[in-house]
Amino acid sequence: MTKEEITDVVIQQILEIAPDIEEADIEPEENLQSSLEIDSFDFLKILTAMNEQLGVEVPEVDYYKVDTLEHMVNYFFDRV
Amino acid sequence: MSKFLMPSLGADMESAILMEWLVKEGDEVKKGQVVAEVETSKGVIEIEVFEDGIVEKLLVEPEIECDVGTPLALINSLNESSHEEELTVREPIEEISEPEKIVEKERIKASPAARKKAQELGVDLATLASKVDRTIQLKDVEAVASKDEKVENQNGMRGAIAAAMSRSNAEIPHYYLSTSINMTPALKWLEELNAQRNIKDRILPAALLIQASVKALKSVPELNAFYKDGSHLIRDEINPAIAIAIRKGGLITPALMNAQDMNLDKVMQSLDDLITRTRKGKLRGSEMMEQTVTITNLGDLGVERVYGVIYPPQVAIIGLGRIVDAPWAEGDTLAVRKVLQATIAGDHRATDGRTGALFLDKLNYFLQKPEELL
Numbered sequence: 402m403t404k405e406e407i408t409d410v411v412i413q414q415i416l417e418i419a420p421d422i423e424e425a426d427i428e429p430e431e432n433l434q435s436s437l438e439i440d441s442f443d444f445l446k447i448l449t450a451m452n453e454q455l456g457v458e459v460p461e462v463d464y465y466k467v468d469t470l471e472h473m474v475n476y477f478f479d480r481v
Numbered sequence: 482m483s484k485f486l487m488p489s490l491g492a493d494m495e496s497a498i499l500m501e502w503l504v505k506e507g508d509e510v511k512k513g514q515v516v517a518e519v520e521t522s523k524g525v526i527e528i529e530v531f532e533d534g535i536v537e538k539l540l541v542e543p544e545i546e547c548d549v550g551t552p553l554a555l556i557n558s559l560n561e562s563s564h565e566e567e568l569t570v571r572e573p574i575e576e577i578s579e580p581e582k583i584v585e586k587e588r589i590k591a592s593p594a595a596r597k598k599a600q601e602l603g604v605d606l607a608t609l610a611s612k613v614d615r616t617i618q619l620k621d622v623e624a625v626a627s628k629d630e631k632v633e634n635q636n637g638m639r640g641a642i643a644a645a646m647s648r649s650n651a652e653i654p655h656y657y658l659s660t661s662i663n664m665t666p667a668l669k670w671l672e673e674l675n676a677q678r679n680i681k682d683r684i685l686p687a688a689l690l691i692q693a694s695v696k697a698l699k700s701v702p703e704l705n706a707f708y709k710d711g712s713h714l715i716r717d718e719i720n721p722a723i724a725i726a727i728r729k730g731g732l733i734t735p736a737l738m739n740a741q742d743m744n745l746d747k748v749m750q751s752l753d754d755l756i757t758r759t760r761k762g763k764l765r766g767s768e769m770m771e772q773t774v775t776i777t778n779l780g781d782l783g784v785e786r787v788y789g790v791i792y793p794p795q796v797a798i799i800g801l802g803r804i805v806d807a808p809w810a811e812g813d814t815l816a817v818r819k820v821l822q823a824t825i826a827g828d829h830r831a832t833d834g835r836t837g838a839l840f841l842d843k844l845n846y847f848l849q850k851p852e853e854l855l
Contacts, residue, residue, distance in 0.1 A: 421594050421619055435783075438726065441685045442756050449680050458680050461672055 402481050407455070408474050414450040418443050429471040455481050482537060484552040487519070490526055490769035492645035492792075496548045497521040499541050508536045510556065515765065517553065522600045523733055524593035524762015526769060534558045591617035593762035594727050598622045601731070646790050653708075653791050654829040660841045664804050664819040667693075667851040687778060688749040690801050690821075692854045694776055695719050695740045695748075697843035703832045704825070704840055705774050707794040713831040717741075721799075722772035722792070723752065725759045733759050734775060734792070735768040745855050776801065786822045796831040797840075800824035821848075 412424060415437070422437050434444055448467070452458045457480045459467055467473040487497060497519040504516045515527040516536075537555040541547055589610045591599070599606050599622045606617060613621050667689060675683045698705045698719055706715045720736035727733060737751055758764055775798040777789050787800030802822040809818035823844055827837045847854055 421592065423620065440726070440756075441687060442753055445680075445683060445685060452680050461675050461683070 402455075402478070404474055404478050407477050407481070408470070410454050411447075411451065411470060411473055411477070414447050414454070415439075418446045418450065427470055430469055432468050433470060433473070434468070451477065457481060482555055482557050483532065483534075485516070485530060485554040485556050487547045487549050487551045487553055488528055488766050488770060489549045490519075490521055490528075490766055491523070493642050494521055494523075494549060496546050497526070498546045499543055499553060500525065501543050502539055504536050506536050506539055510534055510536060513767070519766075520762075522593075522596045523769075524596075524759075524764065526762075526764045526766055528766035530556060532556065532558055589617065590615075591622075592619060593760070594619045595622045597727065597731055645792070649790050649793055653793065655791060655826045656829050656834050656837065657788050657824060657826050658834060658837045658841060659786060659788075659822060659824040660845060661807075662821045662823055662845050662848055663809055664821045664848060667848045668804070668819050670851040682746070684745060684749050686804070688745065688752050689848075689851065689854060690778065691721065691723070691737065691740070691752065691776060692743070692745050692748045693844055693847040693851075694799055694801075695721065695743070696847050696854065697840050698774065699741060700843045701836060701840040703836050704797040704827065706796050706831060707773070708796050708828050708831045709794050713796070716773045718771075718773065720771050720773045722775040722795075723755065724775070724777040725756055727760055733764075734772065734777075735759055735764050736772040738768060738771070775799065786824055788824055789826050791826055791828055796828040797837070798826045799840075800826070 412427060415427065415433070416422060416424065419437065419439060426437060427433075428436060433439055434441075439447070448459050451473075455477055457477055459476070463476070467476050487499075490497070498521075500518045500520050502517050504510060504514075510516060510530050510533065512531060512533050513529050516530050517528050518525050519528055520526075534556040537557045539554050541551070541553050547553065589606045591606055591610075595617045596606065598604070598619055599609070599617075602622065604622050604625050606622075609617055609621060609625055664686075668686060671684060671686060671689055678684075698721075702715050703713070705719050706713055708714070718739055719741040720738050721740055722734040722736050724732050724734050735755060737748070737755055740748065740751075743751065755768070772792070772795065774795055775789065775792055777787050777798060778801040783803050785802040785805060787802055789798030789800050791798050800823070802824075804819050804821045806817050807820040809816050809820060823841055825837045825840055827834070
């Protein structure tokens with residue numbers, strides 16, 4: 402998968418789990434949870450959905466590596 | 482025979498639209514059964530009956546807006562089967578079969594967050610709906626509101642909350658207590674537990690904190706109670722109201738029903754389900770009416786200490802702040818630990834500071850022995 406494809410999948414999952422968020426609100430370098438008001442439950446849902454889509458499970462110790470859209474895309478890109 | 486009324490699903494609710502009946506005349510209903518769906522500013526809420534019986538008559542058609550207290554149906558209670566009694570009460574019922582205050586309104590499609598914001602800002606959704614050719618979103622409401630003066634509508638939802646909270650602060654003599662809890666052992670334990678689990682079965686710290694609070698309430702039941710007409714009534718069931726943010730649209734505090742019977746996995750699943758349904762606008766009436774205590778966790782917003790205002794007739798509100806790295810003395814060494822500030826506001830008419838202190842002590846106890854929370 403290309404980075405663009407992974408970005409599309411991540412954005413699609415965020416919008417599905419948090420339907421009030423607009424795609425334009427997602428800044429690639431901002432912390433996803435604080436900038437989009439995503440709580441720990443929604444964040445876990447996004448990671449669970451990504452696991453279903455890409456087969457990559459993010460352990461809790463790696464949460465700091467998936468804190469922004471850009472980091473999350475890179476994380477999955479390296480592991481898919 | 483009894484009248485099934487439009488319930489008050491929170492102090493800020495004045496009316497709701499009856500969307501759909503899930504029963505028909507002649508159906509037998511059981512206590513707690515969902516019989517209708519109503520739409521409020523908080524989304525669609527399923528409302529339940531409070532007794533066993535037979536649906537005698539449905540008084541209100543779907544898509545009609547009804548004030549709180551409007552009779553919606555007549556339920557023939559099963560334990561008053563005497564025919565004579567029925568006849569005697571039937572007469573006055575005919576009169577109320579056409580409630581005065583029914584206002585027919587076309588249902589407007591809008592997201593729960595949009596609806597809530599519109600009420601707060603005094604934006605008329607009907608006017609907006611004529612301009613927007615789809616479900617109204619939060620941004621549509623905000624776009625309209627930003628053109629107008631940014632004055633909050635004190636007569637709407639914010640006004641009702643203001644009235645309820647002013648009454649609480651005026652009538653309830655609050656006492657406040659706070660304690661620092663070392664969360665390092667609990668978080669480490671949780672991390673090890675989660676490392677062995679599939680991502681779907683992970684437990685979040687919020688669930689652990691709620692489970693610890695519920696266990697502590699079992700030890701100090703005086704705080705899981707109502708204060709009504711000068712009496713302090715301890716409740717058997719623990720239905721903590723959980724403050725849940727609707728993204729960009731305020732807070733809703735539905736109950737996690739019967740938390741006293743749950744293990745940690747069940748708390749996590751039920752909490753996840755409650756949050757999802759709150760945001761989708763799919764709560765049950767009982768979840769909006771039967772809260773016995775409130776737990777507010779503003780930690781996600783970075784607040785370290787929360788001093789709450791008690792929601793009457795409850796007698797306590799538990800505040801859980803953000804978990805921060807802080808200096809912590811252990812024996813004669815100073816270390817950095819994950820520290821949580823737990824607070825409690827109690828109604829001094831029902832309990833005293835000692836009760837609150839016992840609660841915080843128990844909460845700390847369970848968080849130092851997280852394996853007991855499983």
